[in-house]
Amino acid sequence: MKVSQRTEYGIRAMISLARHYDNGPASIKEIATGEGIPGAFLEQIMAELRRGGIVESQRGVNGGYMLSNSPSETSVGTVVEILEGSLSPARCESDCSKMPDCSTRTVLKRIEESITETLDNIYLDELLKVGVHEQ
Amino acid sequence: MKVSQRTEYGIRAMISLARHYDNGPASIKEIATGEGIPGAFLEQIMAELRRGGIVESQRGVNGGYMLSNSPSETSVGTVVEILEGSLSPARCESDCSKMPDCSTRTVLKRIEESITETLDNIYLDELLKVGVHEQ
DNA sequence: CTAAATCCGACTAAATTAGTAAGGTATTAA
DNA sequence: TTAATACCTTACTAATTTAGTCGGATTTAG
Ligand code: FES
Ligand code: FES
Numbered sequence: 001m002k003v004s005q006r007t008e009y010g011i012r013a014m015i016s017l018a019r020h021y022d023n024g025p026a027s028i029k030e031i032a033t034g035e036g037i038p039g040a041f042l043e044q045i046m047a048e049l050r051r052g053g054i055v056e057s058q059r060g061v062n063g064g065y066m067l068s069n070s071p072s073e074t075s076v077g078t079v080v081e082i083l084e085g086s087l088s089p090a091r092c093e094s095d096c097s098k099m100p101d102c103s104t105r106t107v108l109k110r111i112e113e114s115i116t117e118t119l120d121n122i123y124l125d126e127l128l129k130v131g132v133h134e135q
Numbered sequence: 136m137k138v139s140q141r142t143e144y145g146i147r148a149m150i151s152l153a154r155h156y157d158n159g160p161a162s163i164k165e166i167a168t169g170e171g172i173p174g175a176f177l178e179q180i181m182a183e184l185r186r187g188g189i190v191e192s193q194r195g196v197n198g199g200y201m202l203s204n205s206p207s208e209t210s211v212g213t214v215v216e217i218l219e220g221s222l223s224p225a226r227c228e229s230d231c232s233k234m235p236d237c238s239t240r241t242v243l244k245r246i247e248e249s250i251t252e253t254l255d256n257i258y259l260d261e262l263l264k265v266g267v268h269e270q
Numbered sequence: 271c272t273a274a275a276t277c278c279g280a281c282t283a284a285a286t287t288a289g290t291a292a293g294g295t296a297t298t299a300a
Numbered sequence: 301t302t303a304a305t306a307c308c309t310t311a312c313t314a315a316t317t318t319a320g321t322c323g324g325a326t327t328t329a330g
Contacts, residue, residue: 001136001138001215001219001250003136003243003246004286004287004288005287005288005289006287006288008239008243011239011242012239015238015239027305027306027307028306028307029305029306038288038289038290040289040290040291041288041289041290043306043307043308043309044289044309046307047307047308047309050307050308057306057307057308058297058306058307059295059296059297059298059305059306059307059308060296060297060298060299060304060305060306060307061297061298061299061304061305061306062297062298062299062305062306063296063297063298063305063306063307064306064307065307076242080136084136103150103262103263104143104146104147104150106262107146107211107254107257107262108138108143110253110257111138111250111253111254113253114249114250114252114253115136115246115249115250117249118245118246118248118249119242119246122242122245127238127241127242128238139317139318139319140318140319140320141318141319160275162274162275162276163275163276164274164275173319173320173321175320175321175322176319176320176321178276178277178278179278179320181276182276182277182278185276185277192275192276192277193275193276193327193328194274194275194276194277194326194327194328195273195274195275195276195326195327195328195329196272196273196274196275196327196328196329196330197274197275197328197329198274198275198276198327198328198329199275199276200276
């Protein structure tokens with residue numbers, strides 16, 4: 001049930017952007033060196049977050065990334081959902097026509113609801129109060 | 136955040152044992168064919184659950200596995216914890232002396248607590264009421 | 271003794287994840 | 301207008317993890 005390195009980097013980058021909010025765009029290079037994340041890898045991650053709509057990009061000199069919405073409006077749930085695909089731990093797809101009440105799915109469904117609710121209620125601004133991640 | 140196939144098999148096997156409770160031990164072969172799980176793989180999984188203390192085994196003819204405690208005392212949380220190693224999604228280890236309040240860990244810690252609480256409150260007997268998993 | 275079962279460890283193959291590399295495109299400062 | 305900056309995109313590789321197999325040893329009932 002570990003979150004992927006990719007997602008952890010994504011969360012850290014988002015926190016970094018939140019910290020930088022109202023201070024113009026932050027470039028990949030800045031974020032990467034600041035957080036100790038491989039630049040080319042972070043580039044992929046940021047592109048995905050942009051396609052997910054929670055960050056915006058500015059190309060060219062002095063460009064970079066910035067949050068689409070304020071830190072207090074951006075939840076960690078959204079970040080994880082974009083990067084991790086879906087929060088559902090189920091392997092069996094949603095229809096499952098033959099067995100709509102399968103007990104395994106019941107368990108997995110509950111896990112999902114629990115995770116979703118937790119993450120959707122953590123906003124980036126809360127996280128600015130606590131410390132910065134150190135490798 | 137998907138749960139591994141291994142763990143899903145484990146949950147299903149445990150539900151199977153719960154259904155079989157008060158009916159003597161159930162063999163790997165029985166469970167495997169009944170649930171559509173590869174036998175040799177299930178063997179590994181059951182051994183791990185036994186080492187985790189939630190099932191007991193009986194060797195030899197007419198042997199097999201049985202729950203150590205009743206279905207109403209056996210939580211899914213324990214099953215997942217044994218098979219998935221830990222429920223913590225954090226990658227960074229517990230001490231993290233340099234940065235005890237790292238924001239990333241704060242997030243991951245909350246996810247963990249949420250999952251743990253959810254799973255620890257689902258007991259096998261509840262799951263007997265709903266349907267059986269069909270491939 | 272023998273058949274049925276768990277037990278154990280090593281092994282392989284497939285899939286996923288982490289990370290790299292290279293070249294293109296838009297933007298802007300000078 | 302040009303050069304530098306930084307995003308954009310795709311393809312590739314390497315490492316790790318996961319899923320599953322295999323062979324043999326041990327235990328036990330009949
Ligand atoms: S999780 Fe350890 S420093 Fe952030
Ligand atoms: S039958 Fe689909 S999850 Fe069980």
